[in-house]
Amino acid sequence: xxxxxxxxxxxxxxxxxxxxxxxxxxxxxxxxQPVDHYDLxxxxxxxxxxxxxxxxxxVNPDGSASFDLPRAEVGQGITTACAMTxxxxxxxxxxxxxxxxxxxxxxxxxxxxxxxSNSMHALYEPLRVAAAVARGQLVQAAADELDVLASQLxxxxxxxxxxxGRTLSFADLAQKAAVTKxxxxxxxxxxxxxxxxxxxxxxxxxxxxxxxxxxxxxxxxQVPNALPTMLCRPPTINGHAxxxxxxxxxxxxxxxxxxxxxxxxxxxxxxxxxxxxxFGQCIDAVRALKVTWAPGPVDGxxxxxxxxxxxxxxxxxxxxxxGTTIEEVFTFHFxxxxxxxxxxxxxxxxxxxxxxxxxxxxxxxxxxxxxxxxGIPPDKTTVHVTQGGGSFGRHLFCDAAFxxxxxxxxxxxPVKLMWHRTDNFRHGRVxxxxxxxxxxTHAGGNVLSFDQRHTCVATDFTQGIGDLxxxxxxxxxxxxxxxxxxxxxxxxxxxxxxxxxxxxxxxxIYDFNTFNTSSVRNVYSPNVTTATELMVDRLxxxxxxxxxxxxxxxxxxxxxxxxLEKAASAGSWGRPMPAGTAQGIAIHKxxxxxxxxxxxxxxxxxxxxxxxxxxxxGPRVTKVTHVVDVGLPIxxxxxxxxxxxxxxxxxxQVLSYGLHLEKGAYLEGxxxxxxxxxxxxxxxxxxxxxxxxxxxxxxxxxxxxxxxxMAAVACAYGRATGKTPTSFPINHDGPLGFEPYPTSPPxxxxxxxxxxxxx
Amino acid sequence: xxxxxxxxxxxxxSVDAEDDVRLLWVLRDLLGVTGxxxxxxxxxxxxxxxxxxxxxxxxxxxxxxxxKPSDEITTIEGLPATVGKDLHPMQQAWLDIDxxxxxYCQPGQIMAAVALVKEAKAAGREITDADLDxxxxxxxxxxxxxxxxxxxxxxxxxxx
Numbered sequence: 021x022x023x024x025x026x027x028x029x030x031x032x033x034x035x036x037x038x039x040x041x042x043x044x045x046x047x048x049x050x051x052x053q054p055v056d057h058y059d060l061x062x063x064x065x066x067x068x069x070x071x072x073x074x075x076x077x078x079v080n081p082d083g084s085a086s087f088d089l090p091r092a093e094v095g096q097g098i099t100t101a102c103a104m105t106x107x108x109x110x111x112x113x114x115x116x117x118x119x120x121x122x123x124x125x126x127x128x129x130x131x132x133x134x135x136x137s138n139s140m141h142a143l144y145e146p147l148r149v150a151a152a153v154a155r156g157q158l159v160q161a162a163a164d165e166l167d168v169l170a171s172q173l174x175x176x177x178x179x180x181x182x183x184x185g186r187t188l189s190f191a192d193l194a195q196k197a198a199v200t201k202x203x204x205x206x207x208x209x210x211x212x213x214x215x216x217x218x219x220x221x222x223x224x225x226x227x228x229x230x231x232x233x234x235x236x237x238x239x240x241x242q243v244p245n246a247l248p249t250m251l252c253r254p255p256t257i258n259g260h261a262x263x264x265x266x267x268x269x270x271x272x273x274x275x276x277x278x279x280x281x282x283x284x285x286x287x288x289x290x291x292x293x294x295x296x297x298x299f300g301q302c303i304d305a306v307r308a309l310k311v312t313w314a315p316g317p318v319d320g321x322x323x324x325x326x327x328x329x330x331x332x333x334x335x336x337x338x339x340x341x342x343g344t345t346i347e348e349v350f351t352f353h354f355x356x357x358x359x360x361x362x363x364x365x366x367x368x369x370x371x372x373x374x375x376x377x378x379x380x381x382x383x384x385x386x387x388x389x390x391x392x393x394x395g396i397p398p399d400k401t402t403v404h405v406t407q408g409g410g411s412f413g414r415h416l417f418c419d420a421a422f423x424x425x426x427x428x429x430x431x432x433x434p435v436k437l438m439w440h441r442t443d444n445f446r447h448g449r450v451x452x453x454x455x456x457x458x459x460x461t462h463a464g465g466n467v468l469s470f471d472q473r474h475t476c477v478a479t480d481f482t483q484g485i486g487d488l489x490x491x492x493x494x495x496x497x498x499x500x501x502x503x504x505x506x507x508x509x510x511x512x513x514x515x516x517x518x519x520x521x522x523x524x525x526x527x528x529i530y531d532f533n534t535f536n537t538s539s540v541r542n543v544y545s546p547n548v549t550t551a552t553e554l555m556v557d558r559l560x561x562x563x564x565x566x567x568x569x570x571x572x573x574x575x576x577x578x579x580x581x582x583x584l585e586k587a588a589s590a591g592s593w594g595r596p597m598p599a600g601t602a603q604g605i606a607i608h609k610x611x612x613x614x615x616x617x618x619x620x621x622x623x624x625x626x627x628x629x630x631x632x633x634x635x636x637x638g639p640r641v642t643k644v645t646h647v648v649d650v651g652l653p654i655x656x657x658x659x660x661x662x663x664x665x666x667x668x669x670x671x672x673q674v675l676s677y678g679l680h681l682e683k684g685a686y687l688e689g690x691x692x693x694x695x696x697x698x699x700x701x702x703x704x705x706x707x708x709x710x711x712x713x714x715x716x717x718x719x720x721x722x723x724x725x726x727x728x729x730m731a732a733v734a735c736a737y738g739r740a741t742g743k744t745p746t747s748f749p750i751n752h753d754g755p756l757g758f759e760p761y762p763t764s765p766p767x768x769x770x771x772x773x774x775x776x777x778x779x
Numbered sequence: 780x781x782x783x784x785x786x787x788x789x790x791x792x793s794v795d796a797e798d799d800v801r802l803l804w805v806l807r808d809l810l811g812v813t814g815x816x817x818x819x820x821x822x823x824x825x826x827x828x829x830x831x832x833x834x835x836x837x838x839x840x841x842x843x844x845x846x847k848p849s850d851e852i853t854t855i856e857g858l859p860a861t862v863g864k865d866l867h868p869m870q871q872a873w874l875d876i877d878x879x880x881x882x883y884c885q886p887g888q889i890m891a892a893v894a895l896v897k898e899a900k901a902a903g904r905e906i907t908d909a910d911l912d913x914x915x916x917x918x919x920x921x922x923x924x925x926x927x928x929x930x931x932x933x934x935x936x937x938x939x
Contacts, residue, residue, distance in 0.1 A: 095881025095920045223877040230882030231870045231889060233814025233855035240813035248808055274780070274797045298796070298804035303820065360818050360826060360883045360919040409816070409883030410919045441819035632913075634823075661880055661922070668921025690823045691917045700912045702923040770801050770820045774840030777822065778831060779894060 023153035025203045030194040031079035031157050035072055035149030051518050051576055060511040061612050061720055064138040067130035067485055072146040074128055077106055077154050083178050083191030085112055088122040090132040091139045092381045092415060094408035096722040097658035098139045100225045104655055105144055108217035109151035109210060111175040124383035124403035133486030134381035135416055137611045137720025140654060144718040152207035161197035162188045221657035238364050238378050238406040239438055246366050246434035247277060249427060250302040252292040252309045253443050255763035256684035258316035260284035261292050265310040275301030278431050286533060287422040289447060295435055307765040317534050319684040330455045330475045333529045337471045343463030346558050350551045351747045352454040354679040356694050357540035361409025362444040367424035368434035373400040378421040379408030386418040388488035390425045413540040414449055416483045440767040442689035450679060451540035452477035456551035460559050470519040478528040479505055480537045500532040513548045516609045517574040542726040545610055546673060553606040553731035554744055568593050568605055579614035579714055580607050583647040590709060591618030591645030600624035604736025608728040611720025613650040617732035623740040636676040636695035636757050641733055643705040651715035659721050660708040666725020668697040674733040678749040689761040784848040788857025798844030803827050805843045814855035814886045825916035828887035829854045835894030855886035869893050872933035880920035888916050888926055896934040906934050
């Protein structure tokens with residue numbers, strides 16, 4: 021472990037790391053899977069390692085520290101976790117560590133991708149090293165200044181104290197301790213027992229800004245002359261604009277400055293761009309446009325057609341073994357990946373230069389692709405990463421940034437581009453429709469085999485590892501599905517039980533850009549795990565065992581066994597429940613962590629038939645106990661928040677949150693159509709338990725709560741109703757719970773009766 | 780185009796806009812007041828929730844022409860001043876419980892919460908589970924349970 025002191029006016033420190041390997045434990049064969057030894061977290065961390073030395077912790081003249089984080093903050097709390105890590109190692113108060121989001125830095129190569137819940141897994145140790153180098157240098161400078169040995173000094177809250185009580189602050193030393201020549205040093209890290217910040221509950225560093233409305237998202241930036249801009253989008257997915265019949269009329273509408281056809285390509289969906297003084301006038305203009313559209317690639321296709329294509333492309337199961345066999349096919353419909361902030365970006369592309377502001381998880385790719393597409397030198401292309409209003413997989417792609425840059429260049433004016441909510445549901449990236457066939461064979465009290473055949477509409481992975489090279493590679497014919505999809509599936513899917521011969525195989529249909537898809541939060545795992553855990557419940561039934569007892573017996577990982585026990589006891593597994601209500605339990609292993617979730621659900625008619633206007637009420641999850649072992653919890657408060665969010669996703673994904681594909685378009689167009697969890701669906705009791713450190717390494721958190729929660733809700737629903745659910749969300753096949761907005765005009769008008777609804 | 784005047788966060792403001800432009804865009808695009816967020820423009824997600832004369836409303840669904848010069852519009856930016864402090868008790872509760880994740884919906888959540896508590900207090904009753912179940916504001920990060928906890932704490936510290 022080596023760090024660097026960097027030549028600079030104040031103390032600047034960095035870390036360098038060799039490749040790390042971690043031997044996963046393969047407890048109690050006979051089931052062994054690739055993911056036991058090497059998983060997606062490993063691959064992403066190793067991709068980031070070679071350029072870790074380019075990340076710097078800077079000591080400012082006022083004694084505070086700064087870190088320009090090459091990741092996106094979208095609510096997952098990594099700015100807080102980074103500040104905590106640096107503060108603890110440097111002995112600074114957390115509020116004295118300023119974490120900003122770095123502009124796109126191509127020299128970081130694969131170290132500026134925010135994905136796979138991997139940020140803290142990759143950054144924790146390098147950040148500690150850099151912070152320790154900085155602290156060590158400040159202490160040495162103090163020792164020189166005070167004429168004592170460094171080992172005689174103590175450091176607390178940014179103040180260094182010598183025997184006898186003489187003190188120097190980091191501010192006193194920031195410049196004196198600076199070096200004129202970059203030097204390699206081997207820092208001494210604090211012992212974990214001496215850490216006081218890491219492992220403690222810390223509130224978010226941006227909380228005050230959030231609750232006062234001062235937190236700035238892309239659309240809150242005041243960039244001169246960047247006027248509101250929207251695209252009029254086609255009636256079907258990936259259609260494109262051919263001509264506009266009333267261009268002059270729309271240009272003459274109040275507030276409108278520009279109207280132009282934007283061509284469709286791999287990066288820009290296109291349509292007809294409208295720029296106006298206000299977004300309200302953009303909406304008016306978009307609705308007024310009369311456009312001739314060319315069809316998209318899936319015109320005429322409905323969910324049943326996709327289901328038929330999936331069925332045709334399912335890979336065969338292994339030959340049947342003698343024994344008792346249980347088998348089921350689960351269908352997971354398309355579901356949205358919408359954050360609350362719609363896709364948006366500000367772009368100023370004029371006179372051979374480009375400046376972009378957007379919440380981007382792949383900003384290097386954004387910069388390189390924009391420079392390439394628009395013919396602007398990369399050194400004249402600046403890409404700023406703004407705070408994001410959620411992501412859930414949306415911001416791996418740079419859709420709004422590409423569009424804004426393109427339109428700005430075309431119009432020769434700065435633009436503030438924002439997607440309408442209805443467009444965000446209908447044309448934004450979604451979790452692909454999936455089927456999962458599972459067959460389990462058991463005999464003589466043992467499980468002999470477990471087969472899972474996961475068949476999906478392709479997940480678009482052409483963001484690559486966040487750079488142009490891997491993006492181009494994944495865009496080549498078939499490479500997306502053959503390379504990235506298979507790799508991600510193989511490095512995440514797992515069956516955490518000793519179930520003999522386990523095979524989990526993926527097949528994908530359609531090209532990556534047929535539907536607009538992306539790695540929606542937790543990618544394959546929620547569906548893989550839900551199908552698996554529902555079948556584990558069926559297995560328990562078939563073997564005449566209690567679901568918890570069976571899981572205890574076959575679980576093949578000590579950390580999973582521990583969280584399972586904790587969830588069962590904290591959640592009172594097996595307590596008597598009235599008819600129509602039940603518990604469900606599930607486990608999942610990913611992101612170097614282990615999790616277990618115990619859910620109680622109420623499916624009684626009085627609950628299911630509650631009436632709330634324009635809403636899905638349905639069964640209510642009444643209690644959730646979710647236990648996570650993340651290896652090393654940096655901020656337990658933040659982890660509990662992430663898992664809570666994952667629970668809300670899991671509930672929605674089982675019960676209510678999906679998309680109806682009909683003739684090449686989704687019917688959903690607002691949050692009263694796509695039923696994400698709302699307050700009337702929220703469990704009255706949610707208990708998230710973060711286990712004490714186990715591995716000493718920070719595992720991933722952002723997506724970790726989704727799959728386990730979804731599986732547990734599905735299992736509880738199955739036990740409460742006495743019937744295994746096989747199609748998700750369960751409301752998908754029932755009567756449509758809303759009146760769809762028309763597809764033409766593509767977006768609905770804002771109501772005008774707001775003053776009638778004052779409360 | 781007409782000149783519209785109203786009281787925004789305690790100050791009389793004037794702005795030129797067509798009558799039918801919804802107040803959200805007048806606030807955000809013309810006056811640069813960005814606390815109220817766009818989440819749908821359909822009065823569904825409630826991310827823009829602000830107050831008119833002390834009651835919750837959604838400026839995405841009100842044409843600026845419907846606003847009278849005497850109307851008092853309060854956005855999240857003006858909330859602390861309504862209690863003469865740096866932070867409203869509801870904002871403090873939000874901080875104490877660390878409600879926010881991405882934070883995008885939170886200004887609207889807080890404004891909705893304050894109006895809800897005021898309504899309950901005016902009726903001489905406590906906030907109930909049914910009140911909390913009835914909040915329509917979307918939080919896509921799923922902070923809902925913490926929002927419920929914060930509203931109860933904020934309510935306890937709000938003036939009667």
